[in-house]
Every structure is written in structure tokens, then in C-alpha cells.
Amino acid sequence: MSGGRRWAGDLAMGARFAFTGGREGWIRAVLTAVGVGLGVALLLLTAAVPDILDARHAKDDVRRDFSITPAKIPAADDTIVVAHVNTSWYGADIRARLVAPDGPHAPVPVGIDRVPAVGEMYVSPALDKLLKAPGNGLLRERLPAKVVGTIGERGLIGPTELAYYMGAKGLDRQIGHNPEVGRIKQFGNDAPGQSSEGLDPILLLLVLLVFVVLLAPVGIFIATAVRFGGERRDQRLAALRLVGCDGRMVRRIAAGEALAGSVLGLVLGTGFFLVGSQAAATIELFDVSVYPDYLNPTPVLAVLVALAVPTAAVLVTLFALRRVVIEPLGVVRTARPTRRRLWWRLLLPVGGLAMLVPMIGQGGDNGDFNQYLVIGGVLALLVGITALLPWVVERTVARLGDGAVSWQLAVRRLQLSSGTAARMVNGVAVAVAGAIALQMLFAGVQSDYTKDTGQDPNRAQMEVDLPVGVQVAAAGARLERAKGVKSVAALSQTEYGDKRLDPDNTIQVVVGDCAALREVANLPSCREGDAFLSADWSDEPAARKLLTPGRAVVVDPSYTDDTPGAEAAWTVPAKLPKVATRKDSLNTGLSGILVTPSALPAKALPNLRGSVYLRLDPAVPDAEEQVRTVAMGIAPLAYAWTWTATTQDEKYGAIRTGLFVGAAAVLALIGASLLVSQLEQLRERKRLLSALIAFGTRRRTLTLSVLWQAAIPIALGLLLATAVGLTLGGVLMKMTAVPLRVDWASVLAMTGVGAAIVLAVTLLSLPALLRLMRPDGLRTE
Template structure:
């Protein structure tokens, strides 16, 4: 057997695929659609890393606040920039106030000219939001006149909400935190890289395997569309003289043609999906279509692997089919499927994963090859076990109504085809259940307690230095939905003007507000208290600091080296107070508490060292109460910093991985639905004459419709049960690998199986109209 003979037979199969009449090209088209959907998703998957890298690169190019320890002097090429980010409902709005200090001040990426005070340059998405009815409250917060839009070079995604606003007199507020002076965008102070988290790497590896496995299964199933009709056509080739090996190679050529056409379809679907991706946004993440460029090496691998897999799958499938000149021996009693070799796949997967049990994050990294190999073998075990389970179960079924008997008999004759149709669903559900368990198990490791007591306040508004506290607090009190405001002026006192050894807090507020942060008795305006027992004052000699007549120094720098510490003398008659335990760090403060009258004489002198903090008790059930508070804060001063308190917060990287999983799962779910629909239509097409014959003999259409539903529901039910068992088992192993207690997330398991069942039900309902059209007498016509 030489290469020329192989090429000739494959080429003959390719010709049959496109010149074999309506049956040939219909099968090729169905195969191409099925393969194309899988290829498109593979290409999108290989493009995701490049898209994320492009987003990061765009973000790095516009970095402005550097948090550098030294302040840059004013020059002809410097720009003062202020971070004025805000939130609007559940979205983040990136904002910067700009004040150029010379003719050569650097322009932000994507901005053609500096906006003047009262003007804004906004992103297209933000302009659309501001122009819409839903952006009414945001328009109140950003009333500047829009004079331009930020170009793509200055955005990380098409859905990003960002603006640049002209400002003046920003230099006085430079603090190295939210306001800074720069001479170029993109300069960064890189933190020391952290040690890679083994559990996070494990999460990422499993996410990729679980998302890619169903795609591979669907592609393998798609190349076998129309197998029965193809085999009957091949019998004619045996009649004219081809041997069995040549016939199989011709069949492989037909599959190769469909796979290559599927690559072209996949490229088209990918380009369409890439354009659609520019319109989608998941958790504030969007990408420009140009970012989604698959890696050339991975794209080449897909282009080679898919046709090769099509040929291999076809040759393997035809090993159990005897194609003779007078027909295809497929309808006789088939040999029972063997179980022993099917169990080897999951057992092999367990063998690869077992050495890593109990490693956690303290005992080194997980071997990525063993992780990938073990998870792949376990999930492939689903595809190997499901045909055996379906065959074993339906072989013992019988009786029932006509629709049930029709469905069971069909499954008994071709259980393999039914199992292939649901294999991808079972693999996806098994992987999703395992991931759900893993995420739920390790979630607490990536969730930190903020310490914020929501019974004390639900929002906080920090005022910049120099903004009077009392008027600001009054405006916040009159905001719709705000029930109470507790306002404080705060500063830090040191025992020395230079190189201090000890220090504590100074807090100024009325008696009602002070009573919220410490236990004070018989408070009157004019009193001064010294709080003992505060967490922040552990190790501080308060007796020494609280000596009457002692001079302490209020830190007035606020990030500005030109400001000197302000002296403050401890007055006589300081009264004791006790710290109030249970409040968040920063609220449970100690040190000196002053009432407004006690601070009035020195307030003007110490004001540069004080910052205002307001804690708001708000009615969170009131509509848009947070937006109204933010609008009030913006009206007080653009540099105010409103925050919504939360009891817990998850790390950014964990959130990013979970977001990636949601995006990938949505794409795989769409593929599941589309591929199942194509597979269902292909099976109905092959059974057109049989359906028409049954209708001609008087079978009710309703009965046939129910039989199609049962044929889909039985394998799906068995597949979901198997997926649940394998998914829970894999999830338990992954949890043991991360040294996390095993806990089955039953709501997650039920939700995953419910979603899969819903997709299958939707596909079945969509296939009913074509089924009704196929059940016509015209279906008996032959050519």
C-alpha cells in the first residue's frame, strides 16, 4: 500500500462528498456546520490569552498615578492628574482630572487635545450612557460639556466607561495617592512579584481542560453525521469492485472533506463571533475584535488536528461495520460492548491525580502534566462509559405505550448514536460540577473579611484636605435616602516633629458622633477625651503622650514634603474614655477625641493636618441611594472618595478566573445547544422515510413526536446521572489535592444538571417543526 493509493482513495471520497448528489453535499454541509462550530470556539479560546494580554498592555500604556516616594517638580512637560474614578450602579467609571503645566505636557493615550475646565473627553460607551435615559443620575455627577471621544488606543475595551476632564488648581492637592504630577503616561513602579499560588494555577488548568473537552467531543461526533446513509452508499462501491480497505479510505475522504469545509465554516463563525465579542461585556470586561487574534501556532495545530481526527474517527468507527456489495451488516444483533477497557480511562486518570492528594499550597506546585492528563482521562471516561450504560439500560426495557416502544426499539438498534449525541453534554456537566465544587471549596481562601461593621455605617465619604467638614456633612444629611451622618476630622499626632518614636490619633467630632466610636460619659461641647484600649494604640505610652502641657505634632504633610508638622499642646482636664470593641479598624480608633468647641481655638492652625471622614447610615432599599450619595459627594468636591461598605471581598485574581469561567461556560453552552440541534436535525433527516412510512400506516404525529422526545430524554438522563457521579468524584479529588475539606455543593450540582436538561429540552422543542415537515407522504419519494 503506497501513499499514492491512499491519496487517490481519499481524493475519491472528497469527490463523492461534493458530487454525490443531494445526499452527499447535505451530509458534508451538516458535518461542516458541526465541525465549524467547534473550530470557531477553539479559535476563540486560543485567542483569549492574546486578548487579555492586549487589555493589560493598553492599561499599562496609560498608567498615571505612580505612588512614587519622591515628588516630581513642576516643569514645561509636566501634567497634574487626579484619580476621580466613580461607580454607577454595578459598573466602574474610570475618570481623570487633568491640569497641564506646560506646552509639552503629555497627552493621555487616545486623547487628541486637553479638555479645558468644564469640558470632558469621554469614551464612546460613556457618551452613549450619558445620552440615554438610564444615565440621568450620572449626568448630574458629570455635567461637563463633552468636546471629544477617547480613541481605541486609549481604551482597554469598547464597553469601557472612562472620561478625562479639565481642571485647575490641582497642584495644591498633590498627595502621591489620588493626585500626582507626571511627565509621561505608562511609567510604573512594579511591586515585587508574588510567589505563584499553586491552587490558583490548578484552578486555571482545570478551567481550560473542562472548557475544551466538550469541544473535542462535539467535533468527534460531528464527523460521523450521516453515517448510516454513507455506509449504504459505500456498499455500492463494493458492488463495482472496491475492497473493504479501499471503501474505508473513501469514507475517510468524505469525512476529511466535511472537516476541511468545517475549518472554513469555523473561520467564518470565528470572524462573526469576534465581531460579536466587541458588543458583549461580562462583569465590566469587554474586548475589541482586533484583540481576538489566535496564536498562529495554536491555529495551525487546530487546522491540522481537526482533519486528522476526522480521518481517524471514521476509520475507527468503520471497524465494527461490515460493508458488503449487497448491503451493510449493522442491523444484526450487535456484539455487547465490553466494560473492562472503558474502566481503564477513569482509573488511569485517578492514578495520575492520586500522587498530588493533600499537597495544598504549602507543598510545592502541582505537576501540570499530571493534572491535565488526569482530568482529561477522567472526563474521557464519561464518553467511554456512557455508550455501555445506555446499551445496558435500554436492552432491559420494554412495554409501555407506542411512543415509548418506538423510542426504546430505536435506542436498542442504535444506542451508540444516541450516546454520541449526549456525550458532549455529559462531559460538560461533569466538568462543570467538579469546578463548582472546587470553586466553592477554595472560595473562602480568596475571600477576606473587610472588618466593616454594616450596623455602624453602609457608606463612607472621605473628604480631601481643605474641604470644611460641617458643610459637607450637612449636604450629605439632606441627600435622599440618608438616615444619619457621623462626621469626624482626623489627623495623626506624633511625639516629635522629626523621626517620631510614638504617636496616636486625633479625632474631632460632636458628642453624638464621638459616642459612636468610643465609650464617653457625660460628653459636653468643649470636652477632650483620651481613649484607652484601642487596637491601634497597642504598645503606645498614652500616659506619656497625654500629659497636660505636652507638645505633640500633627502630621500635615499629606504626601507633600513642603508642609511641616503642626504643633498642638495637650490641654488640661483631659477626661478618660474607653475604646469600643467590635468596630472596624480605623473606626475603632483611640488617641485624643476633641469636641468642636475644644478644637475651635486651634482649628485654623491644625486644619492642614486634618482630613474629613463621614460615615453614612443609609436606607439601602431606597432606589439609587448610592448614586445620590455619590452625586452629593461630587458636588462637595471632585476629589471626595465615596465608598460602599461590604462585609467580605474576594481577591481580584480569583474574580478574574471566575469571570473567565463564566465567559467560557456561556460559549460552551451555546455550542452545546447549536451542536445538539444540528445532530438532532441530522438524525431526523436520516429517518425521513421511516417517519413517513409510519405516518402512512396511521401512526399519529403526536406519538412520533413523543418518541423523539423519549429518544433524547433517556440518554440525556443516563448521561446526567453519570456526569453527576464523575463530576462529584473529580471535584472531591481536586479538593483533596488542595487540602480542602470535601463538601458537595448540591445546589451547584443540581443547577448544572438543570441547565443542561433545559438546553436539551429547548433543542428538542426547536426540532419539532422540522419533524412535522418530515412526517409527510412526500418523504416516501425516492430518486
Template sequence: MTLRGWAGDLAMGVRFAFAGGREGWTRAVLTAVGVGLGVALLLLTTAIPSALSARNQRGTDRDDFTYSGKVLPKADDTLIIGKADTTFHSRDVRGRLLEPEGTRSPLPPGVAKFPAKGEMVVSPALEKLLKSDSGKLLRDRLPYRVTGTIGHSGIIGPAELAYYAGATGLENHLAGGSVERIDYFGPSAQHQPDKLDPILLLLIMIIFVVLLLPVGVFIAAAVRFGGERRDRRLAALRLVGADGRMARRIAGGEALAGALLGLVLGTVFFLAGRQSAGVLVVRDISVFPSDLNPSPALVALVAVAVPAAAVLVTLFALRGVVIEPLGVVRTAKPPRRRLWWRLLLPLGGLGLLYPMVGQGNRNGDFNEWMVIGGTVLLLIGVTALLPWVVEAVVNRLDAGGVSWQLAVRRLQLSSGSAARMVNGIAVAVAGAIALQMLFSGVQHDYVKATADDLRRAQLQINLQGHVAPERLRTQLARTKGVRSALTLATGTVGDRAKDPQNSTEVAVGSCAELREVARLTSCREGDVFRITGRGGEYDDAGKFARPGTTLWFEGYSDASDVSVKMPAGIKTAGMREDPTGYERGGLLFTSGALPGAAVAELGQEAFVAVDSSVPDAREYARNTAARLDPLADVYALTEGKVDLQFRSIRTGLFVGATCVLMLIGASLLVSQLEQLRERKKLLSSLVAFGTRRRTLSLSVLWQTAVPIGLGLALASVVGLTLGAVLLRMTGERVTVDWASVLSMTGIGASVVLAVTVLSLPPLLRLMRPDGLRTE
């Protein structure tokens, strides 16, 4: 057969699809919708890396803190910048205070001109929030007049909350960690891009396979819509002279027409989804629509692979179908499916993955091609084994009510179609179970429990200094929703005014406050304590902080000339954890033991306990801290902290899984409607003979429930196997998170149940007597 002959037969099939009346158009549109949904998700998924890369690049371009510990000299091209980040209702707000020092001071990306003191430029999302009723508390915290908005290049996403405010006097805080002098924006020389460790790379590879493979399965199933009616048309072609191979190629042309139309619809769906991405926020992650650009190579691959797959899948599906002029031999009992070759796929997958058992962070990287190939073979094994499992089970089902018998007989006649409908969701559930096992097994390396004692405090506030401790204590006590506040003046003292050889930390407070961070046997105003460890072995201050020696305070200004002479009768104190779990050492001074000038050189630290019954209690405390010091750092104490890279990967999985679930539901609904449309006459005939609609509705439910139940059971077995192998590859102990397994299977079952409920109204319409009409 020549290439020209192939092209002619395929072109004839395309003409039949679009010029074959309502029947041909309906099948082509159904195929196109199924393929289009898959293509759109493929394009969106492959565009996510480019979107995240563009997002990260904008974040890198606006980097402003080098944390080098060195202070640049003042010049015409320098800028003093202060970090004023905050949190509002669990959403991060990026804030910077700007003080230009010359005519050539660098402008932040996205900012047209420097805001004056008392003014600020904000991101569009922050501007919208500040104008809303829900932003009242945040307006109180940011007492600046909005004079402009930050451009696209200055924010990482459309939903980011960010601002730049004008300030003066920041030079006095250059010795602190929250203020720095810079002469450009962008990555510093010390900046090193974060490198993913092998286990995180493994997670990313598995995520892409798990998310994209169900899409391919759905596309392969979509091109087979309307198979039974199509085969009857092929019998008519045989009657007018076409041979069997030509008929199959014409069928491939019909599938090609639906696939090409699906590419067009997929592009439309992708552009619509891309445009809506600007208003979608998932776990504080948002992207600009212009960032969602799949690579041209991937677009070309999809454009070629989808039509080619449509033709090949159709030819493969018809390989065992005898198309004769008087009919199609499909309704006869098919031969029993063979099991041996179906087992080769998962066994081959295990064979590729097994050599990498025990690798990981300590033993080198994983071979990405073996990981992807092994995972694909294991998950594709679900699609190969499921038809055999469904056939083996339904052939043994018999007794039951009328609805059950109707469903079982239908499954016995077309177990392959039933398995195809649930193949995609079975693959998705198997992959999700394996991923959940892998995440649960390795998360102890990336999710660390903190020592924070949430019973003692829920917030930690650090002020840069120049705030009297009494004022901080009084303001917090007057703050709505604050139950108690432990306030301390903290800093460092050394044995010399400049370049000390020995230094130690120091804390100042009342006796009651000092008892919260150290173990004191007795305390009176004017006492000084030296903290020693358990048994007295830890005593760094005892080496140089002796009675009569002079200690110099290292303040927040460039140089400090404030000192204190150590008195006689220094007491000892034992270590005690503060609310963050930190055991401090060094010296403790009661408030009366230091001059006011010395306390002014210290920063202020407060541990705040809030009343959870008061709405927005934490926001009121943050407002108080910002009013006292715009550079204040407020940290929420938590029970655990998650590695940023691990959290980003988990967020990406959540976004992708949401999209795949939406595709699963939409594709299943289209597939269900297509099957009901093909059985329109049969359903109408059964109703005409007196079958109750309730019975037929239940039969449709059973026809969906039996394959999906078997599919989820098989998916659980394959998912647990893949998860166990992946855990062994990372060197982790194999444990099963049964709650995750049940939740994944429950989500899959709920999607199918929702699709069945949505298909009931069309089913009732198809049962009307006019369904017996023919043309």
C-alpha cells in the same frame, strides 16, 4: 498501500461528498455546520488569553500612581494627576484630574491634548452613557464639557467608562494619597506583575480542559453525521469492485470534505463572533475585536488536527462494520461492548492525579502535564463508559406505552448513536461539577467576609480636606435618599512639626458622633478623650499626649504649622467598632476643643445610611460627595470581598461556559435534525399506518431523555470523583456542594429539553405522506 493510493481514495470520497447530489451535499453541510461551530469556539477560546493580555497591557501602559510616598520636584516635564474614580449603578468609572506643569508634561495614552479646566475627554462608552437619558445623574456628577474622546490605546475595553478632566490647584493635595506628581505613564519601578499561586494556576488549567474537551467531542461526533446512509452507498461501491479497505478510505474522504468545509464555516463563524465581541459585556469585561487573535501555532494545529481527526474517527467507527456488496452488516445485533478497557481511561486519569495530592500553595506547584493528562483521561472516560451504560440499561427496558416501546427499540438498535449525541454534554457537565466543587472548596482563601455593619451604614465617604464638617453634615442631610450620616474630621497628630518621633490618629466630632466610634462614659462640648484598649493595655497616645504638651497636625499640605496644646483633664474612652468594623485608637476631640485652623487640616469622613426605598439613593449621595470634593472617595460597604485574580478567573469561566453551552445547544440541534432526516421514510410509514403524531413525538422525546438521563448520572459520578481528587490535591477537605451539582445537571437537562422542543416542528413536517417519495 501507498500514500498515493490513500490520497486517491480520499479524493474520491471528497468528490462523492460534493458531487453526489442532494444527499451528499446535505450530509456535507450538516457535518460542516457541526464542525464549524466547534472550530469557531476553539478559535474564540484560544484567542481569549491574547485578548486579556492585550487588555492588561493597555492598563499597565496607562499606570499613573506609584504609591511610593515620595513627591517629585516640579519640572517642565511633570504632571499632577488626581484620582477621581466613581461608581455609577454598580459600574466602575475611571476618572483622572490633570494639571500639566510644563510644555513637556506627559500625555495619557489615547489623549491628543490636555483638557482645560472645566473640560474633559471621555471614552466612547462614557460619551454614549452621558448622552442617554439613564446618564442624567452621572452628568450632574461630572460637571465638565466634553471636548474629545479617548483613543483605543487609552482604554482597556470598548465598554469601559473613563474620563480625563482638566483641573487646577492639585498641588495643594500632594500630601494626600489621591494626588501625585509624575513624569511618565506606565509601570513604576515598584510595579511587580501579579504572580498566580499554584491553586489559581490549577483552576486555569482545569477550566481550559473542561471548556475545550466538549468541543473536541462534538467535532468527533459531527464528522459521523449520516453514517447509516453513507454505509449503504459504500455497499454500492463494493458492488462495482472496491474492496473493504478502499470503501473505508472513501468514507474517510467524505468526512474529510465535511471537515474542510467546516473549517471554512468555522472561520466565518469565528470572524462573526469576533466582530460582535465589541458589543458584548460580561460582568464588566469587554474586549476589542482586534484583540481576539489566536496564536498562529494554534490556528495551524486546528487546521491540521480537525481534518485528520475526521478521517481517523471515520476509520475507527467503521472498524467493526462489514461492508459487503449486498449491504452493510450494521443492522444485526452488535456484540456486547466490553467494560474492562473502558475503565482503564478513568483509572489512568486517577493514577496521574494521585501523586499530586496534598500539593498547592504550601508544597509547591502542580505538574501541569500530569494535571491536564489526568483530567482529560477522566473526562474522556465518560465518552468511553456512556455507550456501555446506555446499552446495558436499554437492553433491560421493555414494557410501556407505544411511544416508549418505539423509543426503546430504536435505542436498542442504535445505542451507540444515542450515546454519541449526549457525550459532549455529559463531558461538559462532569467538568462543570468538578470545577464547582473546586471553586467552592478553595474560595474561602479568596473570598473574605468583611466586618462592615450594613445596618449602620451602606456608604463610606472620604474627603481630602478643606471642607468644613458642618457643610458636609448639612449637604448630606439635604441629599435625597440619605437617612442619616455620621461625619468625623480625621487625621494624624505628632509630637513635632516635622519628622515626629511619635504620632497617633485623631478624630473630631460632636458627642453623638464620637459615641459611634468609641465608648464614652460622659461627654460635653470641649472635652478631649484618649482611647484605651480593653483593660487599658492599648494606649499609644498616652505615651506623649499628656496635659500641657503641644501636638502638631500632619495636614494635606506639604508642611503644617497648626498645633494644639493638650488641656488638663483628658478623659479616657474605650474602643468601639465603627460601621466598617475598625476599632480606632488615639485621641478624640469634640468640635469645641479645637481651633478652626486645626480642623481645616483634617480630612472628612462620613458613614452614610441610605433609604433603600428611594431609587438611586446611593447615586445622589455620590453626587453630593463629588460636588463637595472632586477627589472624594466613596466606598460601598459590603459583606464580602473577592480576590481580584480569583474574580477574573471566575469571570473567564463564566464567559467560556456560556460559549460552550451555546455550542452544546446548536450541535445537539444539528445532530437531532440529522437523525430525523435519516428516519424520514420510517416516520412517514408509521404515520401512513395510523400511528398518531403525538405518539411519535413522545417517542423522540424518550429517545433523547433516556440517554441524557444516563449521561447526566454518569457525569455526576465522574464529576464528583474528579472534584474530590482536585480538592485533595489542594489540601482542602472534600465537601459536595449539592446545590451546584443539581444546578449543573439541571442546566444540561434544560439544554436538551430546549433542543427537543425546537426539533418538533421539523419532526412534524417529516411525518407528511410525501416523505415516502423516493428518487
């Protein structure tokens, strides 16, 4: 018989034993399949990530209108005016658009069947549900328009997205004054004002690391799952030696058994993935949701998973049996094994460091990082944990001393099977090490992608920006009456120039009553009608001329060729005392003239761009929502937003959100796989536990011994993971040229998460343990 046919025959025989070898055989096959299936489901989800991102981007492109600065398009029969009025509801973002068609052939927003009339709106299903929910009267007050339909799937990037289109009028008067209002001819990615930028080298490095760190534990769990029930399987293989099989043949049969379990795992994993994809529409993680049809694994990656998992099952099984002697009368595994060697176990982490070290100091300005060296180096370091951990556990438990009976039972068990104990925590250790390294890198580069906004949340917690034409003083008075508002400061802004159309030189003008002006500058005294000059004004000859007392200037000059609007003639006041700008000014861009309202001509007041700064009462939990509702009542285009000291780059934030979503999925896999592994370990020890109970061992003692058996390896695994994670994180920070700093809070948090997972799995397995601790477990056929 040729070698290929011999291999095929032995593998087929092992596959038959997996399902026809009695209860032990199929239980092991099912356990293996469940463990492998969980990993396969996550791998298929990962293979679908490119399609998920493409689908979300495509949806966003199709419905897009204009960017921050809309292009100038004349009104026509086929144009529509769109206003961005995004808001939020208790932290959940709401994508909001006001629309006003210019003619009967105006483009219709994607996802709805017609342009809503004034007083009508189309809402997403999630927002419709939110509006109808009891206790959300404040939201219904904010959006009083009549709901005439829902936005279809084509117009939403996810099933839980909150969005609406509302009909409005008079939007065209805001074009040119408000950058959030523009006129377009079509919805879609050809709409004017769109641009896209690629990721810089550091962000690309973060994307690579996220995928490597999230997938490494998955591969390790699959490798662990194919070894479920190894001891019982080897005992069955000894019977095959008794009937004439040689050592190589029984190894191939064992590989066939693992192959059958892995193939069944592929089937179960596909089923888990399909069931999960159908449930995806009801799940939202970190404000991200997807439609089921987004989850289409890339064919090449799906085929790779289908081929890699069974191949890995065979290779892992053959590797595991390399030091096991299967004889006709038993398995020589319980004899004292040879001590594990350390030198070759260090090759993986040392090799990983060798691949990463050449890129130290490269930062974000010296070209892209070598993707292959990054992937290879990080994988080598993480997988090196699985090689080092058995050695660490073996050497440690060999030195553990006497203690309580439960401690002695646990230590003796670990001394006899330290490799099995290490395998159980390998995935957790790898996941924790990768998470620590990523947290260090994210914390290190965060400052590069975080900008200071210049806002001081201690001075004001919210700001409401008002559209042109709204009386700022009246709006401030209404907002001050809102529930949860302690005080307000209403300021307006405009400018004056040397001519009414396209002026050569301009100076900023800030308008407010005396109390409001004192929020931006240190005024010696102030009465209605006064004017002041900021000490920070630009001392240039052209600006100096514009400050000449008695000079005739134009307030709110026009910068377009349109017919002049509300430009007002003004004479520069004869008295302009200089005042120092407050360091904690509410208006950080102040540099010009400060005036009280009566100091300007009445014609200039209606066109001021106003903002109201609000201080909130922290004792009122819904103060922000109250302000947003009142602001919407003042003007649909009023934009209420919360002050923050810093703002974060959107791409960096998206990558970090992707990490959190992926980590949540990997943690779920870790918990489920560990639970399956723990139940398999308990099943193999059923007779031993029953014997101990029959001899009078207390259940409490056995329960504590199981807890110790889980606690000792996980403690060692987490210590090793912390060391490797800190090393990898330090190298990555040096690669990106950021100062080396350890975020110990994140390190402890990641370590605590790993420990909590193992503790939770152990507690969940206690009911099964209690059922196994019965003397009748000694009965056999």
C-alpha cells in the same frame, strides 16, 4: 499501487462523493461542516486568548499613571498631576482621572490629543453614549464638564469601557495627603510605583483546569460532528462494495468523506470566527469586551487546529467503522450487536486518577503542580465519560419495561442505536462534569482569596471619603439631604505627635460630634468640647508620655522636609475618660483619642481627613447613584464606595470571570451543535416517521417519543457527569489541601443548565419534526 498512493486515491474519491454524491452526500457534508465549523471557531477563539490578554495588558500598561503610592516628583514644565476618582454607574465601573498639567510640556494621556482644560473632559465612546442616553440625567449631573472629544482606541482596553479624563485645578495641594493623587512625568508602564506578581500554584492550577474543562467538550463535539449521517453513508458504501471495492477501501472512502466535511468545516469555522471577531466590539460578557484586532490566534495554535481537525475526522471515522460490516447487499448493523465490555472503558478514568493522586496534599506551599499530569489526568477523567456513557445507556435501556406507545417507540429506538443517543449527550455530560469539578474547586479555595473587610453592611451601606480641606460636617449635612439617605455619621481623623516635623511617636485622633462618636464607642455621656480615650489604645511608655495631661503636642505633624503647613499646637486635655470601642464600630481601626470638634484648636480642623458613613433606604433603587452624584458635587476627589463584608483577590476574580466568559461561549457551542445533531437525526428518520404517520400514528405520540429519546440519555449522562464531576472535584480539592465540601447548590445548578440546554434544543427541533411527519415523505425517486 503503493500504500500511500492508494490511501490518497481513496480519500480523494471519498471527498468527491461528499460533494458530487447527490443530495444525501452534500447535505451530510454541510451538516458535518457546520458542526465542525462551530467547534473550530471556538478553538480559534481559544487560540486567540493569549493575544487577547496580551493586548489588554499592553493597553493598560501604555495608559497607566501610578500605583497606590505615587512617587514624589517635583513640579516641572513636563509633569502633570493625576488623581484617581474612579466611580460606577449601576454596577458598571467607570475609570475616571482628573488631570492638572504643571507646564506646557506636560505629558498627554494616551488616546486623546491634548490635556483637557479645567471644565473640559474627554470621554470614551461608550460613556459618551451613556451620557447622551435619555433617563441618565443623574450621570450628566455628576459629570458636568463639557465633552470636547472622545478617547481613542489606544487609550481603552475594550470598546465598551467607560472612562474619562477631566481637567481640574488645585490637585497639587492633595499630594502627600491623598494616596490617589500623584505627579508623573509620563504615562505608560515605566510610570513609577508599578509592580507585578506571578500567579501562585493554585491559581496556575485553576487556569490550566479552565482551559482543559472548556476545550474538552469542543473536541468531543467535533468528533461527534464528523459522524453525522453515518447510517445513510454506510448504505451508500454498500453500493461501492457491489461494484468491486473491498472492505478496507470503502473505509478509506468513508474517511475521505469525513475529511472533506472537516476541511469545509475549517473554512466555515474560520468564517464564523472572522464574522464573530467583527461583532466582538458590540459584545460584552461579564464586563469584558475586546476590539476585533485583539482576536489574532497564535500562529502555532492555529496551525495545530488546522492539522488536528482533519486528522481527527479520519481517525474517528475509521474507529467508528471498526464494528460495521459493509457488504455488497447492505450493512450489517441492525443485527443484535455484541454487548459492550466495561473493563477497558474504566481504564481512562482510573488512569486519570492515577495521574492526579500523587499530587494530593500538595497545596499551594509545596511548589507548582505538574502541568502535564494535571492536563492528562483531568482529560482522561473527562474523556472517560464518553467511553462509559454508551455502556451505561445500553445496559439501562435494555432493562426498561413497557409503557405508553411513545415510551415504547423511544425505548426501542434507543435499544437499536444506543451509541448514537450517547454521542449526542457526550459533550453536555463532559461539560457538566468539568463545570461541577471546577465549581467545587473554586468554592474550596475561595476563602483563601477572600478577605474579611471588617465592614458591616448592616451598620452602614456606603462611605464617602473626603479630601483634605473639605468641611466634614457640612459635607455630611449635604449627603444627608440626598435622596434615599436615611442617616449619616460624619467622622474625621488626624493624629498628634511629639514634634511638628517627622515625629517619633504619634497617637490617632478621631473627631466627630457626640452622635457620630457614639457610632464608634460606648460613651457614658457626651457634650461638645469633651474628649475620650479609647480602651484599645497602645499602652506603651512612649504613648503613655503623649497622654500626659497638659503636655504640649502638635496636631497633624509633617512627615516630609517640606515647609511646615497647618500643624497646630495643642495641649492634651486634663480629663480623658476611657471608653470601650463598639464591636460593630464604623471605624474598625480605632485606637487613640476621641474628641468633639471644639476640643481641638481651630487651626487643626481644616486639614482633617474626613469620612461620612451613610445608611440608605432600600426602597429607593437609585440611592447609591444619588450619593455618588452629591459626593462629586461636594468635591471632585470625594470617593463614594459601597461597603461589603468581604473582598476578593483580583487575580482569582479575573480567572473566575474568564471561566464565565469561556463557559458562555462553550454553552452556545453546545446548544448550536446539539441542534445540528438533532436535525441530522430527524433527517435520517424521515422515512420512518412518514411510515408511522401513514399507518395512523398520532403526531402527539411521535413528538413525545422524540422527547423521551432525548430525556433518557441526558438523564443518564447527567447522572454519570455528576458522579465523575464530584470525584474529580474531590481529588482537586485534596490536591489543593482544602477541606472536602460539596456545594450541592452549584452541582444542581450545573446539572440543571445541562438539562435545560437539551430541552431547549429539543423544543427548537420540534418545528422540523412536525414538517417531517407527513405521509408524502415516503415518496422516493
